[in-house]
Amino acid sequence: MRKHTMTRDMIEQYLEHLRFEERSEQTICRYRKALEDFYDFLPEKKTAGKEETLAWKEQLSKRCAAATVNVMLSAVNGLLSYYRWHECRVKPIKRQRDVFRDRRREMSRTEYLRLLDAAQQMGKQRLYYIMETLCSTGMRVSELRFVTVEALSAGYVSVNCKGKLRVILLTKRLVKALRDYCQVNGIHSGPIFVTRTGKPVNRSNIWQELQRLCEAAGVHNRKVFPHNFRHLFAVSFYHLEKDIAKLADVLGHASLETTRIYIMESGLEHERQLEQLGLVQ
Numbered sequence: 001m002r003k004h005t006m007t008r009d010m011i012e013q014y015l016e017h018l019r020f021e022e023r024s025e026q027t028i029c030r031y032r033k034a035l036e037d038f039y040d041f042l043p044e045k046k047t048a049g050k051e052e053t054l055a056w057k058e059q060l061s062k063r064c065a066a067a068t069v070n071v072m073l074s075a076v077n078g079l080l081s082y083y084r085w086h087e088c089r090v091k092p093i094k095r096q097r098d099v100f101r102d103r104r105r106e107m108s109r110t111e112y113l114r115l116l117d118a119a120q121q122m123g124k125q126r127l128y129y130i131m132e133t134l135c136s137t138g139m140r141v142s143e144l145r146f147v148t149v150e151a152l153s154a155g156y157v158s159v160n161c162k163g164k165l166r167v168i169l170l171t172k173r174l175v176k177a178l179r180d181y182c183q184v185n186g187i188h189s190g191p192i193f194v195t196r197t198g199k200p201v202n203r204s205n206i207w208q209e210l211q212r213l214c215e216a217a218g219v220h221n222r223k224v225f226p227h228n229f230r231h232l233f234a235v236s237f238y239h240l241e242k243d244i245a246k247l248a249d250v251l252g253h254a255s256l257e258t259t260r261i262y263i264m265e266s267g268l269e270h271e272r273q274l275e276q277l278g279l280v281q
Contacts, residue, residue, distance in 0.1 A: 138233035
């Protein structure tokens with residue numbers, strides 16, 4: 001079977017292509033790690049064929065979860081297609097759709113409130129309002145940079161990300177809270193959540209701060225990451241409205257299947273429902 005020689009320059013060229021295609025920096029970073037892992041796996045001459053790709057897939061399956069394996073395979077399959085090495089591509093791992101969330105990673109409303117209290121007590125006002133903003137709007141952490149002083153006057157955030165436009169409504173209580181925050185911190189225009197150098201905060205900034213907050217709040221760190229606030233919003237909204245189509249619109253999802261992931265019940269709730277069947281004497 002035909003082999004192809006792969007170089008690091010080829011990886012960089014493909015990643016540049018992804019930037020031209022307006023893929024997010026988060027996606028490009030994730031793809032870079034996968035491609036470098038594949039490159040390091042290749043034999044000394046760095047030749048790749050279907051045999052090498054299958055062997056890499058098998059190795060990944062032994063050390064990574066199926067979902068992670070499929071993301072990494074997607075990155076490599078994309079590069080193989082870009083260079084027209086279609087015969088080297090491999091199929092993703094087939095996995096049954098999860099029917100409930102892992103409760104070990106599920107953040108409750110009570111835990112969220114404890115995080116807010118801990119942030120207040122530790123004087124972490126920026127983190128406090130970031131958590132409130134993420135959790136009360138359901139926005140993605142990458143959309144925080146669009147929360148500006150000007151958006152507070154409009155009452156909504158206009159997001160332009162990866163060629164997609166969407167509007168995120170801000171509640172009156174959130175607008176008032178953020179205006180107070182801006183006044184105290186002398187923020188008169190532009191993004192509200194910025195670093196000391198004036199740049200918008202990113203996922204890494206927030207994650208590191210959240211991890212330092214966990215112990216003080218008494219919340220396990222595996223539950224505390226930026227995207228989990230979006231999940232808590234989705235669950236809270238759905239319990240109130242029971243309207244998955246409306247929730248999909250609010251979250252900015254093109255597919256209801258994506259939204260279903262957000263509102264899956266916890267394993268504990270699933271277990272409670274099974275017990276109520278009363279089929280064991």
